[in-house]
Structure formats: C-alpha cells, structure tokens
Amino acid sequence: MSEQKPIQIFSNPDDNIGVNVIKSPVKLTILEMLRDRDMEFDEIVNNTGKSKSTVSVHLKGLRETGVISYKVNPADNRKKIFYLNSKYIGSVDVVEPKEIEETQADYLIKNLIEEDEEFSTLLFHTLKAMLIQEGINIDPILQATGNSIGKSLFEKLYDEDLDVFMENISDFWQRKGLGKLTFKIGQIIKITTYDCFECKFLPKTGKPACFLDTGILEGLFGEFFNLPVSVIEIQCYTMGDEKCVFEIEPLGVKPS
Numbered sequence: 001m002s003e004q005k006p007i008q009i010f011s012n013p014d015d016n017i018g019v020n021v022i023k024s025p026v027k028l029t030i031l032e033m034l035r036d037r038d039m040e041f042d043e044i045v046n047n048t049g050k051s052k053s054t055v056s057v058h059l060k061g062l063r064e065t066g067v068i069s070y071k072v073n074p075a076d077n078r079k080k081i082f083y084l085n086s087k088y089i090g091s092v093d094v095v096e097p098k099e100i101e102e103t104q105a106d107y108l109i110k111n112l113i114e115e116d117e118e119f120s121t122l123l124f125h126t127l128k129a130m131l132i133q134e135g136i137n138i139d140p141i142l143q144a145t146g147n148s149i150g151k152s153l154f155e156k157l158y159d160e161d162l163d164v165f166m167e168n169i170s171d172f173w174q175r176k177g178l179g180k181l182t183f184k185i186g187q188i189i190k191i192t193t194y195d196c197f198e199c200k201f202l203p204k205t206g207k208p209a210c211f212l213d214t215g216i217l218e219g220l221f222g223e224f225f226n227l228p229v230s231v232i233e234i235q236c237y238t239m240g241d242e243k244c245v246f247e248i249e250p251l252g253v254k255p256s
Contacts, residue, residue, distance in 0.1 A: 004025075005025055005028045005029075006028075006091040006092060006093040006135070006137070007021055007022065007023050007028075007091060007092045007093075008021075008022045008028055008031055008088065008090075008091050009021055009022075009088075009089050009090045009091060009092070010022065010031075010067050010084075010086035010087065010088055010089065011086055011087055011089050012066055012067075012085060012086040012087065019089075020065050020066070020067050020086065022062075022067065024058065024061075026048060026050060026054065026055075026058050027058050027061065027062060029047075029048050030044055030048065030055070030058060030059065030062065030068075031062070031067070031068075031084070031088075033047055033048075034068060034082060034083060034084050035084060035088055038081050038082065038083040039081070039082055040073065040079055040080065040081055040082070041055070041056075041059070041079065041080055041082065042079075044059070044082065059082060066085055066086065067084070067085060067086045068082055068083065068084055068085050068086075069082070069083060069085040070082045070083065071083070087140075088140055089138070089140050089141050090136065090137050090138040090139070090140055090141060091136075091137045092135055092136050092137070093135035093136075093137070124197075124198075128202060128209075129201075129202060129203065132202070132203060132205065139211040140211075142211040142212045142215065143211040143212070143214055143215035143218070144215060145212060145215060146211065146212040146213060146214060146215020146216040146217075146218070146219065147215040147216070147218050147219040147222075148215075148219065149212075149215070149216050149219060150215060150216040150217060150218060150219020150220040150221075150222075150223070151219040151220075151222070151223055152219075153172070153216070153219070153220060154219065154220055154223040154224070156172075157169055157172055157220065158223075158224070162185060162224070163185065165224060166183045166185065166189075169181065169183075169220065170182070170183065173193070177197060178193075178196075178197045178198075178213075179193040179194055179195045179196045179197055179200075179244075180193065180194045180195055181193050182194075187249070188247050188248065188249045189221070189247070189248040189249070190245065190246070190247055190248075191217065191245070191246045191248065192243050192244070192245050192246075193210075193213070193243060193244040193245075193246075194242075194243050196210060196213070196236075196237060196243075196244045198210045198211075198212050198213050198244075199236055199237045199238050199244065200237050202237065202238050203238065204237075204238055204239070204240055205238050205239075206238070206239055206240070207236075207238060207239065208233035208234075208235075208236040208238065208239060208244075209236055209237075209238040210233050210236060210244050210246075213233075213244070213246070214231045214233055214246065217229075217231045217246055217248060218231045221248050221250070225250040227250045227251060227252050228250075228251045228252060229248055229249065229250050229251060230247075230248070230249045230251055231246055231247070231248050232246065232247050233245070233246050234246070234247055
C-alpha cells in the first residue's frame with residue numbers, strides 16, 4: 001500500500017474562490033507538479049502515469065473549483081498549458097495522533113514559563129508545536145507573513161551601506177528578542193542566529209522550521225537589492241543544530 005500524500009490546501013480570495021482542500025491522490029500529484037512549473041496536458045499524463053481520460057477528469061475537477069486554470073499554447077493553439085490559479089497555503093499530513101513533548105505541560109513550564117520567556121513566545125511555540133503534532137503545515141503562510149513584515153520593516157532599518165544595513169538588522173533582532181544574529185557578506189550572504197525565537201523550543205524534526213524568519217529576510221533583502229532573493233535555511237535547531245543559518249542570494253539582474 002502506497003504512503004498517503006498530505007492533504008493540500010489552496011486559496012484564491014481575489015477571485016472569490018475561497019479555500020479548497022484537495023485529498024485525491026491523483027489531483028495531489030498534478031498539483032505538486034504544477035507548483036513547480038506550468039505544464040501541457042501530455043506532460044501531465046506522462047508524469048502521472050495515468051490514462052488521458054483519468055487525467056482529463058481530474059483536471060476538469062480542479063478547473064471547476066478554481067484551483068487551476070489554463071491558457072492556449074501560443075506556439076500551437078491546439079494545446080493547453082495548465083497552471084495554478086490559487087495560492088498553496090499549507091497541508092495536513094494524516095498521521096496517527098501522537099503527543100509530542102513540546103506540547104506537554106511540564107515541558108512548557110520548564111522551558112518557557114520558568115525561563116521568563118514572554119507570554120507571546122509561549123503562545124507562538126505552543127501553537128506551532130500543536131500544529132506539528134497534528135500534521136498541519138502552515139509554512140507557506142508563515143513565509144508570506146514574514147515577507148510582508150520584512151517589507152514593512154525595510155525603511156526603518158535601511159542604509160545604502162550593506163554592512164550598516166546588516167548591523168541594523170542584527171540590532172533589531174536582538175532588541176526584539178528574536179535571537180542573536182551575526183552575518184558574513186559575500187556573493188552569498190550568510191546569516192547565523194543563536195537562541196532563535198522561532199524554533200529553539202520546537203521538536204527535532206530533521207527539517208528547517210524558520211519560515212517566518214525566512215520570509216522576513218526575503219522581504220528585507222528583496223527590497224534592498226530591488227530583486228527577488230533566494231533565502232535558504234541550511235541549519236536549524238529543529239535539525240539538531242545549535243544555531244540557525246540562512247544563505248541569501250539575489251536572483252537576476254537589477255533593473256536600471
């Protein structure tokens with residue numbers, strides 16, 4: 001029996017589509033592919049391994065709910081190119097319920113309440129740990145939220161000198177209790193955070209968890225370089241590391 005795919009959640013409030021929860025394994029496979037790039041019908045058929053009629057039925061269902069749409073291939077108007085028409089906002093992994101240490105009262109009292117952490121920290125970590133326990137992934141929402149925060153903070157922290165800009169970010173991080181931030185500037189900017197607010201009390205999952213921080217850094221450096229930026233977390237407390245490390249790289253060419 002194949003492993004069940006996590007249920008995916010999509011939303012498009014701009015078109016009044018609302019929220020769509022996708023459970024069908026074939027639809028999930030199609031959506032996973034379309035999250036990477038737009039695809040023609042024949043490509044989708046080849047990559048799913050399903051018959052044309054089966055794929056056609058599932059594409060029709062996804063179009064009717066507004067999750068995907070299509071455009072005519074300009075090179076061949078007989079062919080359709082399918083693309084996501086909604087934003088991927090998270091997933092739910094249907095797993096056997098299992099209480100994790102980070103949601104238990106003793107852990108919270110010892111690591112959060114008795115350590116004089118702010119109550120907002122207690123709320124954030126309890127909520128995130130509970131979501132992990134229930135198999136709910138809202139990382140895309142956290143990253144988008146962080147991106148918006150980063151853009152809003154930019155003018156407050158901006159300096160045309162990259163070193164000064166980085167120092168301003170580091171000072172802000174520490175003053176706001178987000179952790180101690182250090183940095184190294186090169187072709188790829190490397191940022192290291194110790195005592196990370198977002199993840200230091202989360203369970204060890206073997207995966208990076210700082211999607212709010214990732215989004216904030218995306219927003220800040222996207223505005224600074226006036227370019228899309230790649231922000232990748234390569235080390236994290238939830239991966240068993242004693243720090244979080246982000247690599248930041250501008251993408252493309254700055255417009256004149």
